[in-house]
Amino acid sequence: MTARSRCLIATFCVAVALFADNSSAGLIDNGDFGAGSLAGWNASGDASVQTVYSGITPTSPSYEALLTNGSGTHVSDPTVTGTPSVSPGIVEAQLGLTSGRLSELIPAPVVNVSAISQTFGGHTDDRLSFSWNFATTETVASDFSFWSLVEVVDVNGQTTYNERVLQIFENSNFSQFTRKDTPAKVNNESPRFEWMTDWQATSYDFSSDGEYLLGFGVANVHDYYNYSGLFVDDVNFGPTSVPEPSTLVLSAIGTLALTCAAMRRHWAAKRQARFGA
Numbered sequence: 001m002t003a004r005s006r007c008l009i010a011t012f013c014v015a016v017a018l019f020a021d022n023s024s025a026g027l028i029d030n031g032d033f034g035a036g037s038l039a040g041w042n043a044s045g046d047a048s049v050q051t052v053y054s055g056i057t058p059t060s061p062s063y064e065a066l067l068t069n070g071s072g073t074h075v076s077d078p079t080v081t082g083t084p085s086v087s088p089g090i091v092e093a094q095l096g097l098t099s100g101r102l103s104e105l106i107p108a109p110v111v112n113v114s115a116i117s118q119t120f121g122g123h124t125d126d127r128l129s130f131s132w133n134f135a136t137t138e139t140v141a142s143d144f145s146f147w148s149l150v151e152v153v154d155v156n157g158q159t160t161y162n163e164r165v166l167q168i169f170e171n172s173n174f175s176q177f178t179r180k181d182t183p184a185k186v187n188n189e190s191p192r193f194e195w196m197t198d199w200q201a202t203s204y205d206f207s208s209d210g211e212y213l214l215g216f217g218v219a220n221v222h223d224y225y226n227y228s229g230l231f232v233d234d235v236n237f238g239p240t241s242v243p244e245p246s247t248l249v250l251s252a253i254g255t256l257a258l259t260c261a262a263m264r265r266h267w268a269a270k271r272q273a274r275f276g277a
């Protein structure tokens, strides 16, 4: 093999390695909501993107998703967008969950829900990660926010949905997180929230390849009164261990240096053979 061939192969290998390390990143469409819309997501109910709301700013520029369980039927139950939240059955179908599953989760009767969802290809050993912030005005019922991950399997034209994750982030009793006073009425939005968990990070490592349906939602429990919201941002899917850019650069430089050294030896040998130097 000539030095030139080795050079070409080495360069190709470096290019493939660089590509492979990032090949599964970015499979979530508009995961940072940077499009300034819910493009790439299916939405039900009161779902929107915001630059700031109730003093809650995105974790990445320049937008965050906001879901509320408002239905617009009562003064304590407003919506942000004017589109009311929907019945739990609609969201359960959207997210590939069995009928009645959301009420089983709390457990208490869910009245209405808003949700966003997206289907993507999952890979073994890759990681899904995202940021969320549950905010509420509820003081009595256990309004809750949640996320779901369902594997979508097609067998002989028949689609089945296998629930992998259905997890409450937090409910309005704040069983996991301490209530925090929301920052002062920064923007005087209506509706605004009174308490929140602040931004939290969640991740999930995949153990099998497949098509997955990812969902985020917020639910009213027992009645329509006193709304809650779920902020979502930075939904990412990629390798669990991404090499540092500096590591990649050093690897590429090292490989190219070895190749160039081999080429120099090759040219020196040719010169020696031709001129006898």
Ligand SMILES: [Ca+2]
Binding pocket: 032, 033, 034, 058, 059, 060, 061, 062, 063, 064, 233, 234
């Ligand atoms: Ca963002």
Ligand SMILES: [Ca+2]
Binding pocket: 138, 141, 143, 220, 221, 223, 224, 225, 226, 227, 228
């Ligand atoms: Ca409520």
